[in-house]
Amino acid sequence: METFKLKVFRYDPTKDSEPYYQTYELPVEKGMTVLAALFKAKEEQDPTISFRYNCRAAICGSCAVRINGHATLACKVQITHLLQKYDTDTITIDPIGNVKPLKDLIYDMDWLIDKLKKVKPWFIPKEPPPPDGKEYRQDPYDHHRIDFASDCILCASCMSDCNALKANKDFLGPMVHSKAYRFIADTRDGEKEGRFEAILEDLNLEWCVRCVECTTRCPKEVQPYENIIRLRIMAAEHGYKTPGEIHAEIFERDIYNRGLLNEMLLPMRQEGILGAIKRAPFGIKMMLKGKVNYADFFGGHKVKRIEEVRKIYEVAKQKEKEVKIRIPQIMGVIYEDKRRTRKRPNYAETGGNE
Ligand code: SF4
Ligand code: SF4
Ligand code: FES
Numbered sequence: 001m002e003t004f005k006l007k008v009f010r011y012d013p014t015k016d017s018e019p020y021y022q023t024y025e026l027p028v029e030k031g032m033t034v035l036a037a038l039f040k041a042k043e044e045q046d047p048t049i050s051f052r053y054n055c056r057a058a059i060c061g062s063c064a065v066r067i068n069g070h071a072t073l074a075c076k077v078q079i080t081h082l083l084q085k086y087d088t089d090t091i092t093i094d095p096i097g098n099v100k101p102l103k104d105l106i107y108d109m110d111w112l113i114d115k116l117k118k119v120k121p122w123f124i125p126k127e128p129p130p131p132d133g134k135e136y137r138q139d140p141y142d143h144h145r146i147d148f149a150s151d152c153i154l155c156a157s158c159m160s161d162c163n164a165l166k167a168n169k170d171f172l173g174p175m176v177h178s179k180a181y182r183f184i185a186d187t188r189d190g191e192k193e194g195r196f197e198a199i200l201e202d203l204n205l206e207w208c209v210r211c212v213e214c215t216t217r218c219p220k221e222v223q224p225y226e227n228i229i230r231l232r233i234m235a236a237e238h239g240y241k242t243p244g245e246i247h248a249e250i251f252e253r254d255i256y257n258r259g260l261l262n263e264m265l266l267p268m269r270q271e272g273i274l275g276a277i278k279r280a281p282f283g284i285k286m287m288l289k290g291k292v293n294y295a296d297f298f299g300g301h302k303v304k305r306i307e308e309v310r311k312i313y314e315v316a317k318q319k320e321k322e323v324k325i326r327i328p329q330i331m332g333v334i335y336e337d338k339r340r341t342r343k344r345p346n347y348a349e350t351g352g353n354e
Contacts, residue, residue, distance in 0.1 A: 037091075038093070050103045058220075098165045148222060151220040159173045258301070265296060
């Protein structure tokens, strides 16, 4: 019988000073998921392995782990696919990333829950219940803007592989931002302001480095990265002057005035004198490496034929008014259209990581 090796992260803080891996040899069975393999190892070889699960049907979000380095749901991914995909006889299972392991694959969830609480992830209606006593109804088009975000099962696969979160534990993270988006974009929501304040506190939306790992990892197509972009646009539309918005305005003015960006004066224009002083050592380093032009410090030069650049700018501005949509929004709409028409991936075939 064909077999494979299941290499499992083990750690019991009551007796282990360091985590280690333990390997179990198991038969390859058709249709066996990673969760089923963990069960087989636990039931037949080692009852001490600890892991979380509940629904076994990709609904509860409890079983997220890292499989060969990538976060996904253990109950959704099949062993045969993984062996083929990685061309190996060993499958390595770790707890999800960016968390504190408590025992084996079980991690501390308190920090996730504390983050979630900040955006109040529950429905707070802006109006009293409908007089007929039925549910708060919504136009199907409005619902379309949030239905995919409502699919989030809080599995934290996106949080696991988020690069911004790795660098800054105060970043709320893609799961939390997606939850905030789901309620802020809900036309029936009465708590937009409080939720916006939570996500904008301490430049929180700005920390995302746009690596798109979260959207790639999400097993439910919630589009966490795109939801962050949507939140940025919505924050600007609601009159919040975010650093991203100020940055974009400076870029726009530079393009109109010079046809070029003035990276040298950007920190001062964006963050004032103190911000510029803070960034001075970095600016000097960039100047010495020839990355920025010191002449920009004195205003810099315009591109030749600036009139042509301005003509393009005017046409783009006109289009912006006509379609009442800004460039990042266009990206979001394209994505949503694609989502409507695209065949959903079969995770049993792809391992959930395609
Ligand atoms: S796109 Fe942003 S939120 Fe998503 S994983 Fe990358 S840094 Fe994190
Ligand atoms: S956004 Fe996707 S990956 Fe993140 S918690 Fe929700 S379902 Fe899981
Ligand atoms: S056990 Fe519920 S999502 Fe896997």
